[in-house]
Amino acid sequence: PFAQPGQTLDITVSSIGNAKSLRGGTLLMTPLKGADGNIYAMAQGNVVVATTGGAPTGSKPAANHLSVGRVAAGATVERPVATALGQGNLIHLELNENSFSNAKLVADAINRRFGRDTAAAQNGRVIRVRVPTGMDEKVGFLASLESIDVRPERAGAKVILNARTGSVVMNQMVALNPCAVAHGSLSVVVSANGSAQPDPAQAAQIEIKKEPGQVLLLKNAPSLADVVKALNTIGATPQDLLAILQAMKVAGSLRAELEII
Template sequence: MIVSVLLSCFGIARCKGSQWLRWSLRVLVLASAVASPFQVAQAERIKDLASFTGVRQNQLVGYGLVVGLDGSGDQVRQTPFTQQSLTNMLSQLGVTVPQGTNMQVKNVAAVMVTARLPAFAQPGQTVDVVVSSMGNAKSLRGGTLLMTPLKGANGQVYALAQGNLLVGGAGASQGGASVQVNQLNGGIVPDGAIVERGVPTTYAQNGMVRLELNSSDFGMAESVVAALNRRFGARSATALNARTIELRVPTDPSSQLAFLSQVENLQVSLPPARARVVINARTGSVVMNRTVTIDEAAVAYGNLSVTINPQQQVSQPNTPFGGGQTVVTTNTDIQVRSDNGTIKHVRTSANLADVVRALNALGATPQDLLSILQNLKSAGALHADLDVI
């Protein structure tokens, strides 16, 4: 079609000079717009697809106390460990609390402190910590975390946390009524932990490193290996399985950094992702990727609702001194309603936009849509993997 348009332009006497150039540009732009949907290839950096084996974070956890709360701390009767922790801390500071003392710890809360120790972390660096109440404190807003050792899975102390809490929630209560925005029993301390011990990180052994893909996929592993071999030479990379790729690196440690940086930023053309629909049964949300397709099908659905409405009726005597008695009776109204189910025609959908348009045409609620997608999958009309979380 493009060639015929250009030839016809040559045959027109007036199509000369700049006019011919404008016609050519219009045709080429039209051709690129038409062909682009079929030529677009998904390209990703290797750093977005995989990570190097051995370069990882480590989880840290600790138990501590938050002080300075405005009467919103733990209650002594329900959380005796808070009082015990406070007594032990004071004894370490040289303060002796007599036994049997009834301590009021409304301004103190027992908390769990968690953090992530990044790879290559060295002593003196700082990391963020997350502080969460483990008692019945009403709010940690305005509190200060006291020095808390953070330990790894081996029981060794790797960091010390301390600082003022940053709580994103807010709330107020008075006379039995309360209002709350976001969470008040948790917060963070930015740069609140100082690393005291680093974790040795080893990622290269015998001139080889391993790349671990974020998801197991034979097609993705093949594409990554092909891109690495084109960039760094044949047999530089080998796929051990659908998730692990072995890569040859320079033996000189000073050259490994630049080499691995090039590996991370290498662009890889990936095959289309596997069609997948993720269903969250708790929230009723449905998320699907662009490779999901639907075959022609017929769908019928209906709703059954049961409504129970209790009402209390109070009967009082006419005069307060007549000797009568107030009687309270409860009348319960139960209604069962069934919406008429209708059969909807779902046409074949070859792309995500058509799938969304077809599902919206059903007019189903999100909860109904969960069942409809599962039934479409069972009937063979939905071409995608269903993941229910």
């Protein structure tokens, strides 16, 4: 938004034909069209293909994807995109994630700064804000609005899994309920056993078996991080990890939102 004619933008170039490599190539002048068929920018320039770092001494670095590259400042804006910012006295703020708690926090913070009834949460994502009608006043109002500090509510437990690489990201410690999952040659058992010692603390166990007979036993509190670490230790594939986490989620053992990218 707000891009003006003459402004340059970085672009990504990808081969749609049978070209195997764009390294050292040049993008000829190409019009960039919008969904309405109008041309909004013209692109051209030398294509740069990123390479992986950390190559052994004396060897050539390998490219991640030879058929995809970037052209820095390769596009020049020819037509601005219309915006409705200067029309009316209402704007709508949209949160990145749905959250009624955060929507109320944002509306309350705006009302404390600019006065009662300035902002109102429409739902868990959109906040309606009354702004001045004059363009100069509107810009100053929005500048002050951006400076408001809002401390969001703590997000719920979430696990993000990259199905291609097997990378797992958690926003907090994710505990597991007892469960048993069998997937191919892998067997995952999460259990919590009462200790017979005077200490009343619970002794939790995570047991992972592989067909050749390799067994890993993790003690203390059962967490998803322990399971993922153990699975990676015995060489589980990303597909194995994906299937096991999905099974745990369906069984109710994984007490977190599971997102697969």
